[in-house]
Amino acid sequence: MIDEMRACMFHRMPCILLPLVAIVFVLPHSAAVAELPSQATVLEWGDESMAAVEAAFRVEQDYWYLEDVSTWRSTPRGKPVFMWGAGVQLSALAAATSNQPEKYRGQLDGYVKALHHYWHEHLRIGGYDVSPHAGSADRYYDDNAWIVLGLVEGYEVTQDASYLKQAKATFNFVISGEDDRLGGGIYWREKELLSKNTCTNAPAMVGAIRLYELTEETAYLETAKRLYAWTCEHLQDEDGLFWDNINMRGEVDRRKYSYNSALMIRANCGLYRITGEEKYKQEAERIAKAAKAKWYNEETGAMNDAGRFAHLLVDAFLEVYATTGEQQWLDTCRKTVGYVHEELRDERGFYPGNWGDSQRRRSGKAAMIDQASVSRVFQAVARAMAN
Template sequence: MSQNPVDSNAEGLSIVEKAQKTFYSHGTYSSSPPCDGCYDDKGTFCVWPVAVFAQAVVDGARIYPKELKGLIPKAFDAFKPYETREYPSVCTASKYFDGNKDIYFDDNAQIASAYITAYEVTGDKQYLDKGRNIVRFLMTGYDASGEPGGVRWHVGKTGSNACTTSESALAALRLSKYVPNEAKYYIDFARDCVKWVIHRLQDPEDWLIRDGVEYNDGQGFSVNDMKWTYNQGTTISALSTLYGITADQWYLKEAEKIIRAVCDPNTTIFDRDTQPEFRYYRDNVFFYQLLAEGFADFLLFCGDDTDPKYAKLTQEQTLRNQVYIHQYLKDPKDGLYFQTFEIFRITPKLAEAFDALTGENRKFEPSDGERAKGKYEKEPVEKRPLVKTLLGQGGAARVFFQSARVNPKFQ
């Protein structure tokens, strides 16, 4: 008996509505008990989960204006307690207090993109102004020397990374569409960012983007070889958008290289302890959501011009992740989602499901990210209560909204 197909956008809507009821109260987002993404025992969220969820709200409001437009002011007013006094509209990682300089460029790049999307959906210029303020701030983090170059990851730290640089490029490109007299300025900045990521961080052996560059106590710098889905996704999105603007074949060819790499189950972003046909990303939904967006952006801007094999790879990889996340990460008890692709780390039952799927004999290895924090951290991980997170719901909702651009429904 065949099941009815799942509407990917409708699944995203369901997650947003349930998460709003679960985590929002009195003008802010919090969790009781504290969970992954919280920074105190009261369950107060860092700004990053708020940013991912706000982006999910505006993603969904494009498709469901009646249901979600009313949530936009609530989701975006939640940024106000994080806003600095020093840089207009820029947010600190925790709620602002006098002297708080804990400012991450990647957090703010995501916030900028969310504001610009909110402007697209509502036409309310306050959101565009805030997005522009943040993009101008992001540009101050760019190291034009090239040694090492890129956009810094933190105002008080050295070193640059892929996600900060590519996400800053994306925010600038999104802004350029709405500020035509400044567009060249933002496009040139994005071009420099993307070329730096490819030149400095792409692994020539597998074409994947590495995490970033780190200073070594005055002894130069080294590349952090860690590879994550979000670094691939943001770079694909930036390359694809630049191709859409410039028609320069270099951007298309570079995007194709990364598409090929992220669809190859032999590369290191996959869990390679299983047979190739059962390999999924070694990651979380809150990171993968940016690769889901990268897949959709690649087809939007490059789909007509790319070799059909890359379009097919993109569509197939998007589909297998829609199916996997919906089947294994959704909790039927409440309709909310767990975070990790490594389902053997969620519950013993899901560890059994993983073994049934893959033919492996993987033991249950409880993930700290799926368990309550605060007072519960005194207990062994496996004895802490399972929890859902705002970061996980924002990530899962975005996966389904962005993947719907590729596969509106899936079986």
């Protein structure tokens, strides 16, 4: 089931049919979003989305969330959300706490504690497993890299030292997936050392950058620069965007997903903050422009990729805005969240997996990761607009 979840609809391997069949209706998309939403409106949308997730997905007694609404409806204590979705929800709660600490701090603290159920000690190192209370370890280096970023952000908004301590412990697991094969880089999955992926190396280097900024420990910066050089050498196309992975035969999977380039945008912004070297700022802008041209619809505000990827591109555009001060990047993000809310939200307050504008889909089920991605982007854009 884990491999089915990761394969279906998005990437990595051919799709295996799931036992749950969704009813899908295709509706025509509407015209461009008329005006950019205000900060108060986006914040309201964020609260609305967070409330919908809490009502439908959370298991109260355990303070964790379920994988999808169909499971929730048929079995009140169905399978918990996989670690990828858990990481997105952690980032959503961290951003929400930054916006309204009195409202969300308790939820954030509770969820970080609940995530301990996923923590698995194996081969003398701890890391987050794909599922809680797993028998044998099945840990993904990319899942853990996302958790590092969520914990770092949680530390920044709470100043709770336990968050930073856990972020560093999780990062230790992530970097344990690096070796010298293919000249370096971090693998995707611990139990199957088959490929080294941008989706692992890029968030790992951003995590290293953020930990360096918080601790000033030079090992983190050295790690970030090493991973940056390897990823650019092996996985970057001439247009600036990044391919998905390279396998152990040296064959590159040239598919492009928005989140891979998004995290490399953030890595460049971070290295520019630390070093002041103009080349990193210029590279961040170059990749951002290429990503915008590939995935963003200027007319409608749609982001033509899966929301679980695209929300990270919005995060990256917000970081370019913070780095350059150019209003176009914030306005792009405002237009996207306006499109997502006005065109993709269904009558239950749920959102589909894809944020594209070629068709609108209504499904008989809702995945937790898709709702968390929307919650995160609303909260992140509202925060940027307030600054």
